Amino acid sequence: MTSAGSFYITTPIYYPSDLPHIGHGYTSVAVDTLARWHRQGDDDTWMLTGTDEHGQKMLRAAAANGVTPQQWVDKLVSESWFPLLKTLNVANDDFIRTTQPRHEEAVQAFFQTLYDRGYIYAGEYEALYCVGCEEFKPESEIVDGTGPFEGLKVCAIHSKPLELLQEKNYFFKLSEFGDKLLELYKTEPDFVRPDSARNEVVSFVRQGLKDLSISRSTFDWGIKVPWDESHVIYVWVDALLNYVTAIGYGSDEENFARRWPAYHVVGKDILRFHAVIWPALLMAAGLEVPRGVFAHGWLLVGGEKMSKSKLTGIAPTEITDVFGSDAYRFYFLSAIPFGHDGSFSWEDLSARYQAELANGFGNLASRTTAMVERYFEGIVPVPGEYAEGDRAVQKTVADAAAAADAAIERFRIDEAIAAIWTIVDELNGYITDNQPWALAKDDVQRERLGTVLYTASEGLACACRPAVAGDARGHREAVGGPRCGRVARPAAGSADPRGRQLGILHPGTSVNGLAPLFPRVEQS
Template identity: 80%
Template sequence: MSTGSFYITTPIYYPSDVPHIGHGYTTVAVDALARWHRQAGEDTWMLTGTDEHGQKMLRAAAANGVTPQEWVDKLVTESWFPLLETLDVANDDFIRTTQERHEKSVQVFFQRLYDAGYIYAGEYEALYCVGCEEFKPDSEIVDGTGEFEGLKVCAIHSKPLELLQEKNYFFKLSEFGDRLLELYKTQPDFVRPASARNEVTSFVRSGLKDLSISRSTFDWGIPLPWDESHVIYVWVDALLNYATAIGYGRDEENFARRWPAYHVVGKDILRFHAVIWPAMLMAAGIEVPRGVFAHGWLLVGGEKMSKSKLTGIAPTEITDVFGSDAYRFYFLSAIAFGQDGSFSWEDLSARYQAELANGFGNLASRTTAMIDRYFSGLVPAPAEYTELDLKIQKTVADAAAAADRFMTDFRPDEAIDAIWTIVDALNGYITETEPWALAKVEAQRGRLGTVLYTAAEGLRALAVLLSPIMPDSTAKLWEALGQSGRLVDQPVREAGTWGQLAPGATVNALAPLFPRVEQD
């Protein structure tokens, strides 16, 4: 295991669902965490991608009169690649489960499980939901109502289930209950937050059944290496992307460098990641992931977003009006990471106005404008620091240390709260010190220089600390402060050390970072 490596993944998304703000939420959270660790000098790798096999995809392609491969190529190109651009995501890799690098390595993995005696053939009869691509546990089967009265339906999709009877291959999941419980006990951080860990622990305690890992009634999938009349069950094939993308079965040196990973997933797919996936890895003799973090659902009008209920909101609906930084800031700060959160246009608009336009943006504009006006656009050298100035220095140092602690702990919302203490303190400091009044008194020239240096140096720290959250506006601020080198190369863990802004640096005029949005 490479201790210096920070490898983090989003779930791989199902491309037939058009990206909505829930997909965007997961992706920007993982991107912000990856950017933070990258800026901390760690060997960081961020993976995202798409899950392209399975019956649902086969049926959608047939309905559209194209091959499954043509169908997924179109979806990925038109919807999923653009999402990363829209949200300013700096992923290192994008895996597609139809790529040869994935398919070949999945076969290597399953041959290994088969040879080790963890896979056997058997008959299977169960209720299957095409929408979930999953044989449903009893807890997720309900009686239909209305047009579906008398039928069993999926509790998630409210659509009738199909009774499937197949000869399948099974993975001996039932043998791993004790080892999984031991894992959760010895590594309490393996599943986070605590509510998710409790849910997984009680699920495993109630007893695990062997898992069907193949399908023989259709062929859109990866064939089993020892029996090509079967394709590997879509969920199991999908989980392996985290290993195949970094070289499992193909580039063992890179795999050793990157693995194990941190997985960030929505809580609805927690069991696959915290139960089935580590059990499969144990069976193959591979180290389990470093941890699985399950975030909550994004609710709109009190309901989980869904394509069938047309409650999905496209990320571009937000970014076209407010910009990508506001999107990233809002979702990462307004929702406690790990819990459900509600989205509303009113809340987004109010936070944009108060925190971004009036708070951070205004602070940046007026500080750079005053340096331009009173010091001909050159950062002044500070004279003697007073208690008031030293208090700002302490706020910056404390906020930077707290933000690093929170980001390391997968709490971007708390990290942003910590960083925002600098914004609030600096705005209060400018109001209290009144640099515009100092500028009228020649004898106060030294004091004016100290005040504006303090404000500008505070902004430098903010640019570095907020860069993983809001890469676009902070890069503009960095440039306006006359700083050399790329902002993304600034060590985030040293951001709180005072005095890094060189006096004499040329400050450039700064257009509003968060322009006013006309309210409809």
């Protein structure tokens, strides 16, 4: 797996008005896994996450709680969103808040550039607005209300009445960028992934784009328009700019040049903002478009999208308190094809944890390290001559590692885990077939015992990938050195004379004191 320049990847910037649920956690661990994978391969990696703190919804929530908007967002971020990262063991490099001066100042500079380049004009706007989405709704997302909202137009997502807004606003000339966007999608077919998301975006743009209202004048909780302080910048447009303001746009051009452009991973409900509006804004400002936008599906509970307002939200701690953060990561990233919707159930989580993690991966890790400790005083042995079965295992490991890396390039984390699982299955069978505990009883078989345990330990080192166990760094470093990712085959004619295929594990490494991975969970 190779990459040109920096691997910069972002989560969407979360709106902290509600408590985090497992849908937010799903996106965060997916992006964290991709970032960890690239770091493990020595890429110049940077992961960004953060919170979007402006807008009318936040202003109303603060007023309802009798505090200022800034006090309200400070409370939400400190009590709920920072802890989410710790709960899920997310190793982000930066966390940006849209109320930070570094963001606000750079946003104003960006919009001044658009204004100076002739892409913003003043006009009047009348449309139905959803405060929950912080968005003027297209006809496709407006439905007739039922029950208490009968006779009203409601948001198809939130099922709450829409507000008719009439304002004098500033507009961005989005309509001028339709052809440029279609050319982008044509020349870079992987710009939007998966294919279903790309097809949706292309179809939407082909229908014609309307200019975008990019300011509000009826409230003041936002970043002021630099040439007209009676307006604040539309919250969604303000939020999109976090991806460039966090890496130094307008303040640290060296770092900005090093990091940009980025890959964005977003939920499919905010795809158009990222795949249509965002690249158009960048084009207008004379900046590079992102390297790509990947839209994942929704987590469904009881057949409905995760939602606090519909009481289907599940806090990540409800899972991590029982199964741990690694199980959370593994389950959501393996059980759901990345890019598709997926249903969550406690029964499926529990069953997969016991079968695949506790009995599969965890058992493999514990018995391999336990035998190294028992028979070689916790020191990975020097292998002897390889037999045909050993080389078969090494080939399986190398093939799986290559397949996993190729899957990560396609943002298919689920396929990467499936590839790695062939290592787990192969090694469990290899240990059963070779019976190291029986070899240990015969001093004549000492070298063979060392070869078997070295081969098993080396395969285990390669299986300790971020997608399987983000918290397994200690195991990975103990049994495979600081980096045991990307397995490169030896060049022709340079293979170890004993037929060694991998060469990622250093004999003499200590495995003493490693904590068990994925212990069995007793549930009442």
